[in-house]
Structures are given as C-alpha cells and as structure tokens.
Amino acid sequence: GQQLNQSPQSMFIQEGEDVSMNCTSSSIFNTWLWYKQDPGEGPVLLIALYKAGELTSNGRLTAQFGITRKDSFLNISASIPSDVGIYFCAGQDNNDMRFGAGTRLTVKP
Amino acid sequence: DSGVTQTPKHLITATGQRVTLRCSPRSGDLSVYWYQQSLDQGLQFLIQYYNGEERAKGNILERFSAQQFPDLHSELNLSSLELGDSALYFCASSASGGGQPQHFGDGTRLSIL
Numbered sequence: 531g532q533q534l535n536q537s538p539q540s541m542f543i544q545e546g547e548d549v550s551m552n553c554t555s556s557s558i559f560n561t562w563l564w565y566k567q568d569p570g571e572g573p574v575l576l577i578a579l580y581k582a583g584e585l586t587s588n589g590r591l592t593a594q595f596g597i598t599r600k601d602s603f604l605n606i607s608a609s610i611p612s613d614v615g616i617y618f619c620a621g622q623d624n625n626d627m628r629f630g631a632g633t634r635l636t637v638k639p
Numbered sequence: 640d641s642g643v644t645q646t647p648k649h650l651i652t653a654t655g656q657r658v659t660l661r662c663s664p665r666s667g668d669l670s671v672y673w674y675q676q677s678l679d680q681g682l683q684f685l686i687q688y689y690n691g692e693e694r695a696k697g698n699i700l701e702r703f704s705a706q707q708f709p710d711l712h713s714e715l716n717l718s719s720l721e722l723g724d725s726a727l728y729f730c731a732s733s734a735s736g737g738g739q740p741q742h743f744g745d746g747t748r749l750s751i752l
Contacts, residue, residue, distance in 0.1 A: 533681055563739055572641065572729050572743030573682075618682060622739060625695030629682040 536619050536630025543609055544638050551617060551633040552603040559621030559628075562595050562602035567616045567632070576617075577604070609637050642666060645730050645744035653752050657718040660749075662730030664711055665742045670694065670733045671713040672740045673705055677726035688713055689736030717749070725751045 536553045543549060553562070561580055565573035577588050579595035579602060586593055592605045602621075606613055614637050619630040642665035650658055664671050673685040675698075684697035688707035699705075702720075707713040717724060728747045731740030 561739065570745065572643070572731070572745050574641070574743065575739065575741045578739055620682075625687070627684045627697065629684075631681045 534619055534621055534628050534630040536633060538633055539631070540634040540636070542636045542638065545609060545611060547609055549606040549609055549613070549635060550603060551619075552601060553619030553621070553630045554601040555621055555628070556600065557621070557623065557628075558599040559623045560599075561622040562593070563620040563622065564591075564593050564602070564604045565618045565620065567618065569615075573618060606635075609635075611637050611639055613637050641742040641744060643730055643732050643742050643744035645728075645747050647747060648745070649748045649750070651750045651752060652720060654720055654722060656720050657716065658720065658749065660715040660717070660728050660730075660747045662713045662715070662732075662744060664713070664730075664732030668732035668734050668742065669711065670736050670738070670740075671707055671711070672731040672733075673699075673713070673715050674729040674731065674740075675726045676729060676746070677723075680726075682729075685715070687736075694736050720751050722751050725749055 534553050534555045564576045567573045577593040582599050584595040590607045616632040618632045644663040646661045669690045672687045675683045685699040687695040705715045731743040733741045
C-alpha cells in the first residue's frame with residue numbers, strides 16, 4: 531500500500547541543535563502518530579495527534595497535526611545523544627494505518 | 640520494557656515452509672496488532688485483533704493468517720514462505736480496539752533461505 535512521504539531520510543546534527551522532520555500524504559488522516567525505533571527494538575510511541583491544527587509536546591518533542599490533515603511535523607529541541615534512532619510518522623484513518631519510511635537521526639556529541 | 644513479548648526472536652527457514660509467530664500483549668491490553676518491517680517496504684500494518692475478534696485488516700497476504708486466543712495472546716501464521724517474506728515481524732498491543740498501537744514487542748526476525 532501507499533506509504534507516507536517522510537523527510538528528510540537522514541540527519542546528522544550536533545548535540546544541542548534543534549531538529550525538524552515532516553510527513554506528507556495525498557490522503558487525509560484522522561490521527562497522526564510519531565514513533566521512535568532504536569536498533570534491535572520495536573517502535574515506541576512518542577506523540578499522538580487527534581485534531582487538525584493540534585500542537586502537542588512531550589518533553590523536548592513537539593508535533594503538529596497539519597490543518598489540511600495531510601501532513602504533520604515533529605521537532606526535537608536541544609538534541610542529546612540518546613535522541614539517536616529512526617523516527618517514523620504514521621497516519622491513521624479508521625482502520626487503515628500507513629507509515630513513513632523513517633528519518634534516521636545521528637547526533638554528534 | 641514494553642510488556643509485549645514476542646517469540647521466537649529469530650527464525651530461519653526455507654522457502655515453501657510454514658511458521659508461527661507468537662505474541663503476548665501487555666497485561667490488560669485487549670488489542671493486538673501485527674506489522675511487517677522490511678528494507679524495501681518499510682513498516683506495514685498487517686492485521687488487528689480486539690478481544691479475540693478481527694478488528695482491522697491491512698496489507699496481509701492470503702498466505703498469512705492470524706488469530707487471538709481467549710487468553711489474548713496472538714499467533715501469526717505464515718505459509719508457503721517466499722524469499723520476500725524475510726523481514727522483522729512486530730506485534731503491538733493497546734488497551735482498546737479503536738486506539739493506536741502503543742506498546743511494541745522487540746520483533747521476530749524471519750529469514751528465508
């Protein structure tokens with residue numbers, strides 16, 4: 531099935547920098563989700579967004595549900611080494627769920 | 640620790656064979672979701688069960704089937720295996736049937752030789 535367009539594919543940043551990644555779709559979703567996956571482990575839910583325009587924070591993470599319901603972004607402020615991993619967006623509409631290809635984040639100390 | 644247990648961690652088998660992957664959801668969660676993660680297709684939703692009943696179906700092949708038992712553990716059966724079925728298979732659980740997968744297991748890595 532069609533996946534979401536997630537960008538960038540990878541990012542290399544210095545510790546302390548802010549990070550931004552986004553996800554777009556040609557379809558409308560009722561829910562946007564952001565997950566983080568560490569090597570050898572399953573994804574962990576970071577933030578769930580349920581309403582167009584919603585802006586939600588979880589510590590240094592902030593995500594927004596786009597007004598058109600076709601996009602979402604995730605910001606990480608003041609990155610630290612443990613932020614390293616792959617971040618996935620996911621859009622959910624009723625019983626259908628689609629994932630982005632992931633953004634691989636590397637943080638240099 | 641997510642509380643979701645998947646067994647086995649690794650499975651190596653040959654084309655044409657059949658395997659069963661097992662998942663025990665987090666205590667108290669009634670929904671179980673199955674996902675396939677491969678290098679070329681990324682994460683794909685396969686199927687969801689809620690309290691023993693099929694709730695949603697994604698990109699699950701006809702060669703694949705799943706079920707959720709009365710004790711809420713779930714099994715994913717993969718048959719007539721092909722090389723392209725090599726992937727990580729994740730199970731996730733959530734408390735309700737209409738929510739989102741919140742707790743993922745560490746996956747079963749399936750290698751088809």
